[in-house]
Amino acid sequence: MLLFGHRFIKSEKFYHVSDIDAIIQTPPASIIYLDFEEKNLDIIEYLSQNSIKFALKVQNVTELIYASALGAGYIHVEQKLAKTAQKIAENYLFDAKILVHIENEEEIEEMALLGIDGVVFTEAIVKIAS
Template identity: 55%
Template sequence: MIIIGHRFIPSFLQEHGSFYHIPNIEAIKNTPPNSYIFLEYSEENLDIIEHMRNNSISFCLKVEDITQIIYATNLGASFILVDRDLAKTAQDLANNYLFDAKILVNIDKDEDIEEFALLGIDGILYTDAIIKINS
């Protein structure tokens, strides 16, 4: 299980960089080169997603349903962030279709790790690991 943003397990962030939530393409310039861009899936963000794909920028898409999970993997997301109630279904889809993307669930407390480990979820993402970039 990948653990991203835990207070005493910094290895993922040290090796790969942080997750940066951006509002537009211009904001990408304000992120370090080894970072992941974090974006909520919506049709309004397709231009940003296309820009990231064309420039080989790794990104994480937050999705809300099964259709968006399928879109996210086909759009080239490295990570797909889902809500708790969708986690098992998302992981089953990823395993069945051999997604390249890893399924993540957002958590706030350590007690949630066991639940998602038992479900076989690829990883967890602590809320504090997402850095918001305004411009």
């Protein structure tokens, strides 16, 4: 299981951007994080064309499928969608890892028992202003 932002374990950070200009302000080899929205398709295309790793936060199964098709390395889902998302990812052999945002360490066990690829604590997401 992947753990991002846990106090015991060193991990990569996700850099939440709202436009292409904000990407320049991130460290080299960063993982860019953004919400899946139609207005962000230009950013997603830019990331893909420049081979920049990225994570997409999705709200439903349709967006989950889009995120995989668009080449996201990580797909961030809410807990209520976690089990379904993981099953779909395994069924369709997604290259992306399914990640769930959690607040407490106690939630790690619950996500592990569901077979979720990884969890993200709030500390792992850095907001970048443009």
